[in-house]
Amino acid sequence: KGAAYEALKIETLAARLGDVAALRDVLGDPKGWRVREVGDGNLNLVFIVESDKSGLVVKQALPYVRLVGESWPLPLKRSFFEYHTLIRQAARDPGRVPEVLHFDEAQSVIVMEFLTPHLILRRALIQGRILPKIGKDLGLFVARTLFRGSDLAMEARQRKADLALFADNVELCDITENLVFSDPYFEAELNAHTSPELDPIVAELRADRDMKVTAQRMKHLFATKAETLVHGDLHTGSIMVTDDDTRVIDPEFAFYGPMAFDVGMLFANFWMAFFSQDGHEADGERDLMRTFLLDTVEECWSVFCAEFSRLWHTERTGILYQRSLFEDRGDALGAEQALDEVLHDIWVDLLGFAGVEVHRRILGLAHNADFETIEDRATRAACETKALKFGRHIAVNRAAVQGLSQVRALAERLQSG
Numbered sequence: 085k086g087a088a089y090e091a092l093k094i095e096t097l098a099a100r101l102g103d104v105a106a107l108r109d110v111l112g113d114p115k116g117w118r119v120r121e122v123g124d125g126n127l128n129l130v131f132i133v134e135s136d137k138s139g140l141v142v143k144q145a146l147p148y149v150r151l152v153g154e155s156w157p158l159p160l161k162r163s164f165f166e167y168h169t170l171i172r173q174a175a176r177d178p179g180r181v182p183e184v185l186h187f188d189e190a191q192s193v194i195v196m197e198f199l200t201p202h203l204i205l206r207r208a209l210i211q212g213r214i215l216p217k218i219g220k221d222l223g224l225f226v227a228r229t230l231f232r233g234s235d236l237a238m239e240a241r242q243r244k245a246d247l248a249l250f251a252d253n254v255e256l257c258d259i260t261e262n263l264v265f266s267d268p269y270f271e272a273e274l275n276a277h278t279s280p281e282l283d284p285i286v287a288e289l290r291a292d293r294d295m296k297v298t299a300q301r302m303k304h305l306f307a308t309k310a311e312t313l314v315h316g317d318l319h320t321g322s323i324m325v326t327d328d329d330t331r332v333i334d335p336e337f338a339f340y341g342p343m344a345f346d347v348g349m350l351f352a353n354f355w356m357a358f359f360s361q362d363g364h365e366a367d368g369e370r371d372l373m374r375t376f377l378l379d380t381v382e383e384c385w386s387v388f389c390a391e392f393s394r395l396w397h398t399e400r401t402g403i404l405y406q407r408s409l410f411e412d413r414g415d416a417l418g419a420e421q422a423l424d425e426v427l428h429d430i431w432v433d434l435l436g437f438a439g440v441e442v443h444r445r446i447l448g449l450a451h452n453a454d455f456e457t458i459e460d461r462a463t464r465a466a467c468e469t470k471a472l473k474f475g476r477h478i479a480v481n482r483a484a485v486q487g488l489s490q491v492r493a494l495a496e497r498l499q500s501g
């Protein structure tokens with residue numbers, strides 16, 4: 085058994101990890117390691133360790149929520165779930181997650197490939213960077229990981245074992261259940277919005293029965309629809325990019341949940357980036373950026389549907405919608421009908437998840453930099469107000485929204501005031 089857990093420090097990292105072959109092989113003698121702490125997320129320590137030879141990332145869970153402090157304890161086992169998810173995602177969509185070189189469960193340490201010169205996607209979008217590959221890369225990622233982690237593809241025993249394994253990620257699910265689906269809809273202590281201009285919207289939300297019921301309907305799905313291994317926190321802060329590479333990081337919230345959760349959270353973050361553009365440097369490129377963001381969602385969804393359909397036709401080897409009931413009996417149309425219904429359910433549910441994600445990022449505890457970095461308060465409030473109207477509409481009316489062209493028209497209409 086290894087030593088008891090101890091948080092790493094810049095000064096202790098080389099001494100504590102210097103004997104680990106995986107690090108030594110890449111970085112060489114620990115005497116030459118240069119260590120910096122770069123974690124700016126809500127939960128963990130993240131170190132970049134470089135030497136003259138190469139670089140690595142060392143991520144360590146803290147026994148509490150970094151954003152709030154030691155008053156909010158959080159189990160270290162989340163790194164176990166992150167590690168096991170990264171391995172599965174690497175097999176299901178090769179090359180799209182950082183390579184893991186070492187995992188120490190007792191220390192909650194994952195050592196990973198250092199992605200450079202990658203940027204966090206959220207930062208890139210705030211800077212106004214057009215990234216032509218992300219729609220396609222992310223569409224493939226969600227289709228492959230969600231399909232291949234489900235009963236559509238997996239052997240039933242293996243899938244049930246994974247369902248049980250990830251069922252223990254209770255505390256991180258609890259964070260989402262509270263922060264995403266409930267807190268924004270009552271006077272929760274942790275709620276905060278940064279512009280008093282939003283006070284009337286919050287007051288309206290307290291009386292907004294349709295939105296409250298919608299949030300609870302989505303929570304019901306989140307808690308009960310154990311459909312596949314979802315990333316669980318797939319926002320633009322969990323993606324790193326260059327012009328020609330896209331990587332998905334940080335799956336510590338992974339559990340067996342609804343496919344639509346990952347897709348909805350991802351799209352919501354693109355839509356929030358869309359509504360935040362007015363608050364970022366007026367360099368004349370922002371209209372282009374807005375078009376790019378809406379195009380990205382459209383490309384991502386169409387690639388998702390195409391890849392999901394391809395896997396449906398070629399890798400549907402699990403216990404659901406067996407070929408023996410359809411294609412093998414000459415009823416290929418039956419399989420098509422079922423596919424259409426499955427994709428339609430994902431479509432409707434993703435709109436609900438996206439709408440609640442928008443609400444919690446503006447009115448709950450964990451905000452996002454797209455809006456937070458807008459210094460002018462009135463501008464920030466105007467951007468947030470448009471995003472909230474958008475989020476409410478797509479969530480409450482999710483069953484009636486016909487497709488992304490309708491969503492695009494709504495976003496453009498709200499944007500132009």
Ligand code: SR1
Pocket residue numbers: 126127149151259260263317450
């Ligand atoms: C207390 S954790 C707050 C948020 O940070 C994570 O990235 C998740 O999005 C979580 O909801």
Ligand code: MG
Pocket residue numbers: 125126317322334
């Ligand atoms: Mg994270």
